[in-house]
Amino acid sequence: MDKTDKLVRSLIALAWLLASAAIWWPAPSHAARIKEVAAVQGVRSNPLVGYGLVVGLDGTGDQTTSAPFTTQSLTAMLQQMGVTVPAGTNMQLKNVAAVMVTAQLPPFAQPGQAIDVNVSSLGNAKSLRGGTLIATPLKGADGQIYALAQGNLIVGGAGASAGGSKVQINHLSAGRVPEGATVERSVPTPLNQGDSLQLDLNASDFNTAREVARAINDRMGAGVAQALDGRVVRVRMPASPDARVSFMADIENLNVELASPAAKVVINARTGSVVMNQAVTLAACAVAHGSLSVTISSTPVISQPSPLSKTGQTVVSEKADITIAQQAGSLIQMPAGTQLADVVKALNSLGATPQDLLAILQAMKSAGALNAELEVI
Template sequence: MNRLLSFLRPLALAGAALAVALPAAAQAIRVKEIAAVQGVRSNQLTGYGLVVGLDGTGDQTTQMPYTAQSMNNYLQQMGLSLPPGASMQLKNVAAVMVTAQLPAFAQPGQAIDVTVSSIGNAKSLRGGTLITTPLRGADGEIYALAQGNLLVGGAGASAGGSKVQINHLSAGRVPGGAQVERAVPTPFALGETIDLGLNSSDFQTASRVTDAINRAMGAGVASALDGRVVRLRAPANPSERVAFLARVEEVRLDAAVPTARVIINSRTGSIVMNQAVTLGACAVSHGNLSVSISSTPVISQPNPLSVGGQTVVSEKANIQISQDKGSLIQLDTAPQLGDVVRALNTLGATPQDLLAILQAIKASGALNAELEVI
């Protein structure tokens, strides 16, 4: 027994050393997470409509004449006409824009959600009802009709000059409020090939997708046209293409390392970087400049026996400029994202200051990443 343990102990130690030496397995992703079938997409629909039934929170028709004109045209379609010279003073009607997304393969009769937004000076759309509104595509054709009660995720009240409001009251949604009237043709069943469009242009990802599909589906099924498009040789029978693409989307492959990139939001001061960002050795000096202005009131009074003297109030301003001493901080080489974060934290700078520091480090050549300002 002791001989068996003495024989197995070196093997266990060797296996542990081998496990430490081997790199971690790459993250496996599916094709459907990084690519989509070209030509199969949603379409934007828009329309102009009216919301009725508001509790006195609609458009002011004296300032928004198109609301009254739209209501007059709608009543004429219903067989009602106003006497000549009559003007409608509406308080319960609001002009709105209706938007929706027409999904791919949507068929007539299918219900889709719509978003309703006020385009006038209506105070609230809460409790309103959208009347029949045609939704048109970019080609001007009607693809859906919208109608229904609005759901507004807000509340508000005002009285005596005071006002309280929670969330937004000038926009709402109608779940399933539009019915598809026309289908959009797609090239899914046309031609001998199907093109997959990658979410981001990358030659390494296109090559890995091609190799993974050919291993799973057979040699010659996939071929990369460029860094964005992978072409598939699809079955001739259109009914077999659904099962074919279902298998292609489930093919797994190792995720490629993305391009090192740092995203900077100049409005909020947010900084986001991916795992491929590395930092070379550099030195950074950072100091703060502050300007303080203080004002002291100075009162000048006339003498007790003066005639016609007046008390004069003036201000004395004191302006000071101070600059902190900048310290030169050395940043060592950071080969991993965690090292980069720790190196930047040692600067003790605010997010707004880090924007300028990262740009300076990039200009010096020490930051191995692309800077993108949004």
């Protein structure tokens, strides 16, 4: 046997070995960390809201005749400061605007920390640019005050008007105060309460719940985590707070193997957007698509009496022309598609607009040809 035959046989053996490896050792599935697929129950942000006044506007505040609550709020604020406004005083204010102040109180926030706030106009103020938010208490859902907001607004827009002309860039009736609120009260969290914690999955999936519990038990010991259903995983925690923090730091970075998501097509009926994931498949079907258009044009017609007539008057009427046009739609056979690229290619062959595609997908789902869940947002 010469060297050429040995080389050929070696290459064949190597190719067979690589093919066997591809069969017996498939590519690893998609992995994600526990912190990306689950959250600790009770460890969340809390919305805060408050009502306040923005002052210092350059004549772009509320018109008090159309927004009387602005004057009432200013009068109440001045009375708290010892300034009495005579009854019946007609205050024509242009530099004050009534606003709603909103913020998110992050978990574990402590008194003295600063958080960002959003400020939005309530009345008919033209612009909040250059204004200053007066001290505004922010309350939670329980009616308690959790933060106090105050500061100069940052408005990401600009505008000018003169002589009936107006130019505006972006939005002028809403702004933001970075670190404009100071936390006054903390919200208790369940991290140090009880002997266990509950992990809530972002999406209900039994396989993900099983994999999360398995990853925690493999790292921390058998019986530490237990999957209760497709969304909840209960985890037994250490006793001391320091050990609990270290425990959570360890398990939230554990990798879990995620299975393919359920086939779903998301349709936005307002914008005509259609989004589908890679699990969507298509069965063989036939689709006929055509368009129907109705055009109505109106032409004014003037009817006048004769020149020598002493009676009658000129009458203006309209003549309407209605045209209905329907384009022919041929029956198109769509082959079965087991991959997302095949489904996209088949839908593109219809030549339908995104708005027409909404109705086609719904009809295909009803006919059993679309193997996916339809969700309209």
